[in-house]
Amino acid sequence: MSTAVTTSTQERQGPLDRLRALQRAGRIAADYPAVPALLAELAQSEDAYAELARAGRLLVKQRAEDIAALHDGVRPAAVAVTGHGIVDALIPSLTAELARHGVPLTASVSDYDAWQRDLQDTGSDLYAPGTELALCLLDGQQIFDELPLPWNVEDATRALTGKLQLLDRLAAQYGEHGPGTLVLNTLPLLRSHTQQLVDHRSRTELAAAWHEFNAGLLRLAGRHPRLHVVDLGPIVAETGPVRDTRLAAYAKVHLGEAVLARYAREAAHLLRALRGRTKKVLVVDLDNTLWDGILGDDGPDGIAAATTYRGEAFHRFQRTVKQIGSQGVLLAVSSKNDQEPVLGVLRDHPDMVLREDDFVRVNANWQPKDGNLRDIAARLNLGVDSFVFADDSPFECGLVASSLPEVAVVRLDEEPALHVEKLLADGWFDTRELTAEDRLRAGQYRSEAGRQDLLESTGSMEEYLAALDVRVEVSGVRDVELARVAQITLRTNQFNLTTERLQQADVRARLDDGAHLVLAVRSRDRFGDNGVVGALFARREGTALVVDNLLLSCRVFARGIEQGTVATLLAHARATGATEVRASYRPTPKNHKVRDFWPSLGFRTAHESPEGALDFVHDLAELPEVPGHLGLTFDPAGA
Incomplete structure (x- = not known):
């Protein structure tokens, strides 16, 4: 009887109560896979942001490292936070928003008004190895704190222009030395600022200069690959007041909890996209x-x-x-x-x-x-x-x-x-940049019906592949393909040998490094052009060619494209003086199907770790052939 009562009580408990029960029992780390479902329920409630912040205050008590140690595949997010005002209230909301996606948070929060020093100092937490997001929270008060007294529109305009130039320089520095993505935000303009000007013309001119600053800040993201700018305008329109006036005056809290909670969701969406977890x-x-x-x-x-x-x-x-x-x-x-x-x-x-x-x-x-x-x-x-x-x-x-x-x-x-x-509400489909292949994707999947009909009408797989007339081009990455190649590393999970995730800036750095070989794999067949469907990353290491990763879209599996790509790569390696080619496999929950890919092409196992990671080597004595049904061109220098 007591068991039935307990079960009934548990069923009546809300998700926050169940999370508290886990916390009291010391079970949050052990039961972390159950946490996203509880938070998903909270996210559907009428007071979702406040409820998630309450849940975050429970979750911050649990070390991310302890969670990761208990669960394979769980990787904490290292996030560094700085700003002009006090932004501690961001952490509970950010903890909960990331936990909704199964990501524990390791956060560092800088001192009050340390943002400029933190961005200038490459030894600050923003530049620490492994930092994925460097959140620099800006607010409008920092402009007015710099103005003389009395001030006019010209003073404010000069301050805004100088601030934009400073942020441009700091974003460039972070792009060169930072390990992750720098996140800035537009500045809300408050009535308590505009009303300090008594004439309407001056208020209008101030508002125009302010909007021009924010537009310029948003455009910086197009110039700096490691920069993302959150537009607070839509967030403020949804939340109402930017801040609590008393907290701003006495505690230097220039962005209120409601704004920070929604900013936290935007930051979590960004990290989800950067990790290649965009929904399709x-x-x-x-x-x-x-x-x-x-x-x-x-x-x-x-x-x-x-x-x-x-x-x-x-x-x-x-x-x-x-x-x-x-x-x-x-x-x-x-x-x-x-x-x-x-x-x-x-x-x-x-x-x-x-x-x-x-x-x-x-x-x-x-x-x-x-x-x-x-x-x-x-x-x-x-x-x-x-x-x-x-x-x-x-x-x-x-x-x-x-x-x-x-x-x-x-x-x-x-x-x-x-x-x-x-x-x-949850930005499930958010991505850093839309590519040409993205816009064509639905049509490409619909053309699969024609391929399926062909497969069903032919007598064998060999007959089908011959009739499909697959054409493959493997060559250097063109500038217009940079975003697509980075996207492939972020979003491909099944045929991804090492799951190394690269942002556009990372791909560009390898393209500009003469020791690296970065190749795009393109395919087409009788039913249409599939565009860029794969990528290969390699580098010379003495007389060896080391393959860092090979990736292929699931849309073109089982057509011999991957075998043809590697066969031509091995031939190229031998022709250019390499004595061996090395490659690796790093296991994930989703790429187990490609565990035996390298051995199938003549690679022998050189090392296996207790965790299942495999290293391979090919001595280039006997090379595999390109599948006979493929028409393949290989031009590593071409772009």
Whole structure:
């Protein structure tokens, strides 16, 4: 009887209560894999940011190193924080926001108003080895603290111009010496500042100069690859007051907790993108998600997504989904409906913004939705951890959240006007830069249907590959491909031999280093151009060529591209005087399928660590051949 009571009590507890129970029991480190699910529940609450901050205050008591020691694959984030005002309130929110993604935080917070010294001193925590994010929190008060008394618009404009020039120089220095990404932010302009000018013309001129400064600051991110600028404008518009006036006056807290909590979410999204954990697929429900009504009950004439009062909200949601899909996010459907009526609506219903061709997969059936998501993932050759699932049904959301915890679940509700906000709240698809391949991705996945038809119509894999007419080009990375090659290192998980993640600045540094070889792998076939699908990083070390990493997109697996690339690389190594080629495999939860890749091409094992890391060597005596069905060109000097 007592057991039943305990279970009932646990079921009634909210996620914050359950987290407190873990903390009291000393189980947060041991049960850390369960923490993201608890925080996901908190993130859906009405007072989400405050609740997450409370959870963060519990989590900061647990050392990130202890968590990582207990769980394979958990890698803490080293974040250094500095600023003009007191920003300690950022840490609980940042701890919780990162923990939502399974990332423990190791943070260092600098002294009050030490931001300039920290950025100038390459020995500060911002420059410490392993630092992933260097957060430099700026606020408008630091401009006014520097003005003479009395001051005018010209004084403020000079101060803003000087500050922008200083930040430009400091960002350049960080780009040269910093290990991670420097994060700055735009400056809010407060009424208590503008109203110190009594004439409207001066206030207007000050506002114009202020906006020009912020625009210039945002543009700096385009000039410095290791710089990211958070625009506080949208955050302030959502939160209201920038600060508590009394805390600003007495405690030098120039950015309030509400602003810092939302800034923390932006910082966590950035780190998630930098680690290559951007989501790739949005799977949506249909009834009361994409349209108002239930197709099976109301029929095509009884649903709406434009022409009724509620229908307009669904119309706005469909427009947002289509906008996301136009930028490389793959769209799919999982709906409890019959397939043909659904396809009829997507093809012909006058209210629909989204059409059948916008989706790479439409699963309309009566199977459980967790199984449907697994089916979509298998057909796209992607992991479910790259999926976002949006549904208005609490049951379906709960089923997917419990059965597939790797899937990001967006819980919609009965108010369609809030669908867009809920979908966009967590920036699941955020990426540092959109590439040409991103915009073409949906079409490339849709062309897989033609390849699948060809495979099914041929008698063997050899026959299929010959008919596919695969053409591969392996050559130096072109400037326009820099972002794409960096993206491949960040987002490729399955065919990634060492999982070394590189930012654009890192790729550029290797391109500029004569000892390194950086190659892009491009492919096309009878169904279209796949663009840059892989990358190879190598370097000379004496008479050896050392392969640092080889990566290939899951879209082009099993076509011989990887074998052809390595065969030509080995031939090139021997022709240029190398006596051996070395390569490595570093195991992760997702790349186990490529563990035997190097041995399959004649490499012998030179060393194996207790953790399963393997080092290989090829003596270049007998070289593998390029698969006969490939048309391959290799030009390491070309770009």
